[in-house]
Amino acid sequence: MLKIDDLHVAVGDAEIIKGLTLEVPAGEVHAIMGPNGSGKSTLSYTVAGRDGYEATAGAVTLEGDNIIDLDPDERAAKGLFLSFQHPMEIPGVQTMNFIRTAMNAQRKARDEEEISAADFIKLVREKAKLVGLDDAKLKRPFNVGFSGGEKKRMEMLQLAMFEPRFAIMDETDSGLDIDALKMVGDVVNALRGPDRGFLVITHYQRLLEYIRPDRVHVLAGGRIVKSGGPSLAAELEKSGYEQFIEAA
Amino acid sequence: MTNATGDTSAFANAIETDYRNRSATNAMQSAAFVRYARLGLPNRRVEGWKWSDFNAALRGPAAANDAAAPETIPPSPFAALEPLEIQIVDGRVLSPDAAKLDGFEFGVIEPGGSDPDFDGHSLVALNIALTRRAFGYRVEKGANIERPILIRHINTKPGHVFSQVLGRGDEGSRSTIIETFEGRAVFHSAVHHLSVYRNAELSRYVLNDTDAGAVTHGFFGAMVGEGARFRQTSLSTGGRLCRHETHLLYPAAGGFSDVASAALVAGDRHSDFTTQVRFRAPGGEARQLHKGVASGKARNVFQGKFHVERAAQKTDAKMTANALLLSEGAEANHKPELEIYADDVECAHGSTVGALDDDALFYLRQRGLSASAARALLIEAFAGEVVDSIDNEGVRNVFATRVAAWLEDQQ
Ligand SMILES: Nc1ncnc2c1ncn2[C@@H]1O[C@H](COP(=O)(O)OP(=O)(O)OP(=O)(O)O)[C@@H](O)[C@H]1O
Ligand SMILES: [Mg+2]
Numbered sequence: 019m020l021k022i023d024d025l026h027v028a029v030g031d032a033e034i035i036k037g038l039t040l041e042v043p044a045g046e047v048h049a050i051m052g053p054n055g056s057g058k059s060t061l062s063y064t065v066a067g068r069d070g071y072e073a074t075a076g077a078v079t080l081e082g083d084n085i086i087d088l089d090p091d092e093r094a095a096k097g098l099f100l101s102f103q104h105p106m107e108i109p110g111v112q113t114m115n116f117i118r119t120a121m122n123a124q125r126k127a128r129d130e131e132e133i134s135a136a137d138f139i140k141l142v143r144e145k146a147k148l149v150g151l152d153d154a155k156l157k158r159p160f161n162v163g164f165s166g167g168e169k170k171r172m173e174m175l176q177l178a179m180f181e182p183r184f185a186i187m188d189e190t191d192s193g194l195d196i197d198a199l200k201m202v203g204d205v206v207n208a209l210r211g212p213d214r215g216f217l218v219i220t221h222y223q224r225l226l227e228y229i230r231p232d233r234v235h236v237l238a239g240g241r242i243v244k245s246g247g248p249s250l251a252a253e254l255e256k257s258g259y260e261q262f263i264e265a266a
Numbered sequence: 267m268t269n270a271t272g273d274t275s276a277f278a279n280a281i282e283t284d285y286r287n288r289s290a291t292n293a294m295q296s297a298a299f300v301r302y303a304r305l306g307l308p309n310r311r312v313e314g315w316k317w318s319d320f321n322a323a324l325r326g327p328a329a330a331n332d333a334a335a336p337e338t339i340p341p342s343p344f345a346a347l348e349p350l351e352i353q354i355v356d357g358r359v360l361s362p363d364a365a366k367l368d369g370f371e372f373g374v375i376e377p378g379g380s381d382p383d384f385d386g387h388s389l390v391a392l393n394i395a396l397t398r399r400a401f402g403y404r405v406e407k408g409a410n411i412e413r414p415i416l417i418r419h420i421n422t423k424p425g426h427v428f429s430q431v432l433g434r435g436d437e438g439s440r441s442t443i444i445e446t447f448e449g450r451a452v453f454h455s456a457v458h459h460l461s462v463y464r465n466a467e468l469s470r471y472v473l474n475d476t477d478a479g480a481v482t483h484g485f486f487g488a489m490v491g492e493g494a495r496f497r498q499t500s501l502s503t504g505g506r507l508c509r510h511e512t513h514l515l516y517p518a519a520g521g522f523s524d525v526a527s528a529a530l531v532a533g534d535r536h537s538d539f540t541t542q543v544r545f546r547a548p549g550g551e552a553r554q555l556h557k558g559v560a561s562g563k564a565r566n567v568f569q570g571k572f573h574v575e576r577a578a579q580k581t582d583a584k585m586t587a588n589a590l591l592l593s594e595g596a597e598a599n600h601k602p603e604l605e606i607y608a609d610d611v612e613c614a615h616g617s618t619v620g621a622l623d624d625d626a627l628f629y630l631r632q633r634g635l636s637a638s639a640a641r642a643l644l645i646e647a648f649a650g651e652v653v654d655s656i657d658n659e660g661v662r663n664v665f666a667t668r669v670a671a672w673l674e675d676q677q
Contacts, residue, residue, distance in 0.1 A: 034325035068628050083439075099632075106629040110647025110654075116633075119643065159647075176384035176633065 019044040019215040020184050027064045034060045036240035042224035047216040052237035053259045058219045059103050062186045066100040095127035097183030101173040101190045108160040116160050145178040166193035174205050186217045191225040203228025223251040226259050238262040277327040294379045298394035305388035317567045317599045323481050323507040324577040347660040349416035359401045359425040369409025375402035377430045389483050393428050393455045400430035405439040411637050414442040421449030431458040435466040444471045450598040451479025458486045461496040472500035472660050480505035492518035499656050500527040501665050504535035512541040516550040524553040528652040530672045531564035537565035543579035556587040557652050560596035571603040590648050642673040
């Protein structure tokens with residue numbers, strides 16, 4: 019599904035991703051763990067197509083299509099979703115309007131019909147309830163004044179609304195309370211299926227108790243330095259990253 | 267031909283000819299013309315005109331007329347509000363419709379004279395010297411006029427145009443005045459004097475939607491009386507040189523004003539919002555917000571000044587100006603000023619100039635918005651602070667539609 023092959027990424031003058039290879043087959047959930055500054059967010063920005071995070075070498079394909087030259091919105095229309103580690107506040111943009119505009123932009127790009135206002139309202143209310151955001155928040159400017167946890171819930175709301183083919187979740191669990199962690203697990207598990215894939219970036223094993231990953235990778239020094247089954251997360255929690263930092 | 271101004275430009279000659287050809291000139295008008303001749307057109311070396319040089323713009327070659335004169339006057343975007351509509355076409359006040367409006371008196375009147383506070387303002391002097399007839403209105407004491415009054419300045423011919431509006435909102439009255447500037451490449455000087463008396467409330471909305479070649483100078487001066495509340499929201503897409511001045515005077519205690527403006531300027535258009543508030547009595551309150559968006563090689567100017575006299579204790583005045591620059595060649599010039607002689611006041615101003623936020627743009631695009639849709643959404647949100655603050659829903663819709671249309675044109 020998502021295939022990253024010998025990817026190199028430079029941010030400014032510094033090479034941050036240094037030959038990273040990773041494949042998440044359809045139907046699977048993979049987790050990435052790794053020390054601060056190891057390049058996890060850089061990887062997610064590059065896959066999503068952010069300016070300034072250009073691949074200097076290597077390939078990224080989604081369902082066999084090379085996406086590295088696509089604009090971010092084209093990648094989104096192909097079903098790629100990024101849950102941001104630090105979601106933006108966007109003053110002056112009403113939350114519901116924005117989500118509906120985004121949803122319809124994606125649908126239009128896929129030659130699908132726009133969602134009707136009534137269907138949209140119904141859907142957004144249902145999903146807001148699921149992620150624990152009250153309706154009043156949907157009428158406010160996007161994320162403005164929201165707590166860290168509320169912003170993450172807003173990311174999950176969009177994940178649940180858009181039902182992307184492939185989602186990268188960059189530290190969605192950071193800043194979330196225990197109930198919210200479980201909610202994230204519920205949202206992801208409900209979407210899990212043979213046609214979808216997830217890449218879950220996290221520092222803690224806890225989220226992975228709710229979302230059982232098929233594989234766990236360790237990213238250190240811009241490369242995947244170790245991969246293993248779900249038990250690797252627990253191991254890392256005990257032993258830390260020191261061995262990998264030295265190896266990288 | 268020798269000129270009173272000693273200036274031999276086509277503009278100066280045309281003005282001089284116009285003045286000489288008047289059938290009747292009263293003493294006030296000839297005194298005003300002498301003042302104008304002595305002062306000359308404001309140029310960049312004159313305090314307050316550094317960024318908006320009318321001398322250079324008017325003495326230079328006249329802009330070509332970009333659009334054909336309309337055969338009939340198009341309906342106003344405010345028509346849906348069913349306003350009482352007054353048209354001032356090429357400076358002539360067309361007899362307002364015969365319809366009567368309870369509590370609202372209006373008609374074509376003799377133009378007004380000078381206000382000593384503005385004797386040094388050469389464009390105002392020129393306006394006094396050359397305006398032939400004014401539109402006058404009065405909201406009667408205690409009247410609550412729901413129907414908006416729409417004053418349209420429509421210019422159809424090249425040349426120069428002078429117009430005056432003289433109004434008053436009497437004690438305890440409530441009313442809404444909409445003023446639009448429409449039309450072609452002309453020099454238009456519009457003066458509007460208003461008195462808002464004790465406990466009266468008046469909202470004024472200004473939409474400047476002229477052609478790219480238009481040179482517009484709007485001068486608005488209002489007295490905010492005791493406990494009076496004045497609100498104003500303006501939207502301008504600029505012109506070759508387009509300046510709207512708002513001068514407020516608080517001679518009595520407890521006046522309130524909220525003045526907001528948004529400028530959306532593209533190409534090589536120029537917009538200037540200049541405001542001055544003079545507090546002479548205690549307990550005055552003023553809020554000002556300006557939002558300017560400039561693209562291409564456009565320029566957006568905001569100058570705001572609070573002048574708090576010694577007697578004006580407990581004045582509470584805040585001013586914010588934010589500019590958004592969409593291109594390398596665009597410019598924003600802000601000059602917020604406080605001049606305070608009273609010691610117990612709360613006055614503040616803030617000013618920012620920036621570009622669109624890359625982080626926000628990427629976020630929106632990750633969610634599926636195209637680059638242009640993402641930009642448009644952020645620009646709309648930026649200007650939205652001014653538009654959304656409009657209480658009158660009908661007016662707010664017209665402003666929002668104009669902003670959306672402008673964004674559409676930028677695609
Ligand atoms: N825009 C940028 N400008 C300069 N350096 C950057 C930029 N973005 C990332 N970096 C650098 O790249 C390295 C990797 O950063 P990245 O944010 O990808 O780490 P991370 O693994 O997500 O860390 P964390 O666990 O703290 O979120 C860091 O050293 C960071 O300082
Ligand atoms: Mg990170």
